Amino acid sequence: MATAAHIDAPDNASPLQSSEAVVVRFAGDSGDGMQLTGGQFTLSSALAGNDFATFPDFPAEIRAPLGTLFGVSAFQINFGSSEIETAGDAPDVLVAMNPAALKTNVKDLKPGGLIIADSGEFTARNLAKAEYDANPLEDDSLGKWQLIQFNISQLTLDAVKPFGLGNKEALRCKNMWTLGLSLWMFDRDRQPIIDWLKDKFAKNPVLADANIAALNAGHAYGETAEIGQPGMVAIPQRHVSAAPVEPGLYRTITGADAVAYGLVAGCQLADVKMFFGGYPITPASSILHALSRLKEYGVMTFQAEDEIAAIASAIGASYAGQLGVTSSSGPGIALKTEAIGLAVMTELPLVIVNSQRGGPSTGLPTKTEQSDLYQAVYGRNGDTPLPVIAARSPSDAFDCAIEAVRIATQFMTPVILLTDGYIANAAEPWKVPDMSTYQPFPVTFLDHVPEGGFKPYGRDNKLARPWVKPGTPGLRHRIGGIEKQVDTGHINYSPENHQAMTDLRKNKIDGVANHIPDQDVCLGTTSGKLALVGWGSTYGPIHQAVRRARAKGLDVSHIHLRHIWPMPKNLGELLKSYDTVIVPEMNTGQLKTVLRDQYLVDAKPLNKVSGQPFRIAEIEAAIEEALG
């Protein structure tokens, strides 16, 4: 459980305290390297055997003006000796590299939590930029927290002095100094980070040495301070034991990488090449980046001139016999919508990945939200059904991507895979799966005229039409966005044919429900007083909240949907077996509406659209209120 550890007062910090789980947030200017610090601390947590979850939170601006409130970049990690499913509610420790980082983050810190501040950055100028009237390190405004401050900037400069770097370059090592201190605080081995630095700066050994010196100095500072020299505050050190997990090979994975690898795996299982058409957009671009390096896996990537060309080229590739894939975020998906309709009409396989972000319009490009469910399920002209799948976590995105490829190729249909900014960027430990345990689902290209003649819009038992590669003799045919005649695929505007084709398209997608697993209850019982029904990245906070509530003896269960459309066949009955159904979502109630529509259940919304994930406590409170 991600229960945060009690923070010991500095005066009884020694000997080593043992904690179950700790939430640490690194916050600094966007140029301070906080994402890098967080990433390496994450690696260190993994190597220490902790379970963990992370939440990178960075500004939309690439180089926001130095020291400003909107230029703050933060990275939060929750690590522990038992199962961790969220990046944690409130941090226990906040590392603030400047006044702006302190101001924007300190309100989240737990009462009694620890602030580590770089006093060297608390200059009059930086304080003004952060809109502080007085230096908070010097008045009692931080009284409800513990404060440890030292001039990290100066300590870093001192540490890297022998390497003769310029002032600017030298100060860039600050994040490694901070990381070194953090490693000491949590009793971590420095060697993996040193190896990583040597590798990263292989072409510039001086920078490698300087960063290592900064790392070591930060670590040494922790030890020295513990001795309690006059004028120095002792820094609490604690040890978080390894979490009991299944044996095996683990790695950290972000949702974006998991989607990329999952798509590759899916195409291997389908025995088909992949064509990825993309256009840069936050937070989806990382999928394009990852796939563009995997050409030896039969992956062709194409950075198109716009979102429309990205999907249109993917559709062209699907027509030519590869699996077309495109990826974007909400505004880009909106642009692709007409082409999605074309893929539905021409019944070509296609995977569309939406890494959702805050909307509407440009919205909040770097913040997370799950408000594109309506867009995915309903957002097209005409009766245009298609399957929708949602990943619940970075590692789950791997299997979801495989599932998207399976459904797209087996049913000759576009499939939308929903992730979000949180899943795309967050890293979590992932037990590397054994690919030989996955069941292949090879595609079949029609390559001869079948008995009874070739029908481009003929159907198999899943109502899928045949996939024919141009270049195949004897099977020439024309397709397009105009209504097709049943079987022949010729243009046909007749009323009865449109009715028949609309029904066929609907029945085909409805039929996907016969080829997906029944809905399970991931925590709790299959009936009872209360069920929390979620989808996507709310999995972690819902799961933890339900676990805590159940530990208190409350009758609450957690159901988490992967298949948003069509829904599992047993879902209606399952929902009706609870007295109350609550749907927590990072939108204004989209899944809630679909559930009400599909099953006439009185699903109650629990909504949050702040650009931040749910806190466990928020969901716990809703459970207690419902059962109170």
Add this chain to the structure above:
Amino acid sequence: MNDMTPIKTTPKDWETDQEVRWCPGCGDYAILKAVQRTMPEIGGTPENTVFVSGIGCSSRFPYYMETYGFHTIHGRAPAVATGVKLANPDLDVWVISGDGDALSIGGNHTMHMLRRNLDCQFLLFNNEIYGLTKGQYSPTSREGTRSPSTPFGSVDHPTKPCAFALGAGARFVARAIDVSKQLVDVLKSAHAHKGTAFVEIFQNCIVYNADVFAGFTEKANRDHQLWLENGKPMLFAGDTKGIALDVASLSLKVVDVVDGNWEAAGVLVHDVTNRTVAHMLVEMPFGEFPMALGVLYDDPRPTFDSAVFEQNAAVTKGKLPNLQKLISTGQTWTVDS
């Protein structure tokens, strides 16, 4: 599957059983016939040929060609064709578009296809009007065009398709007339060019914009056609006039040719690889100048698809795909039992 043995076909082999649904007398019929006559001459094989179109009257074209065909959405044919060609470079890809489809809603894709130089033929049927939506003015309509959406005449300046193409980086630019006998030769040259071969075909919409090109297409006005041939002087009007360079103003001028002595008149010899002159030819204002037709520019350079495949081959050389290994690398650790 892709049997590359050339087979002999006749124009008939390229006709589908579908009823052609253009207005009687539409210039599209003549273009369709010309394309069907071209295919046997270039040794095309129906199953290795794909026609991709957008939306508009012209874009019905694929339904009438006995090949593979994809009638896509408005303006997006170049993007779909890019996916087709990258997925299977052995296919002979033809993009069929119109002035609204290629230069209005799909202008972006047309530009990028041309600059990338995807190996395909791009036929732009220019009738200077929106036919399928019943006659609104298009981006190539002349100023003052009266249409349902511009009852008092259009006020915006038209774009010149060939100038647009050259500006976007096209390496092959040609012009022809729907009913001209030279269309087949132009299409053959387009097909012989490796890269995006851009062909503007003046197409007469008899319902909404009839005779808009009559100034040079009518029999009586043939003297206003300048048919360009590589290595030949730029002569027209029964070889009584020619195009010469006015050195002082660095522009083209019309000169009289007396007794066939074009050299004395300073008439230019057409060089299809001369990009500067090509820019001038596509910009010649009609009336004062004839309409330049035929292959205006043809200077191939490496295609997008060949560059993509070359790079992919180079960077994957010696690399064997191993998915299990791929997902097992990065920040890893082992938990012992």
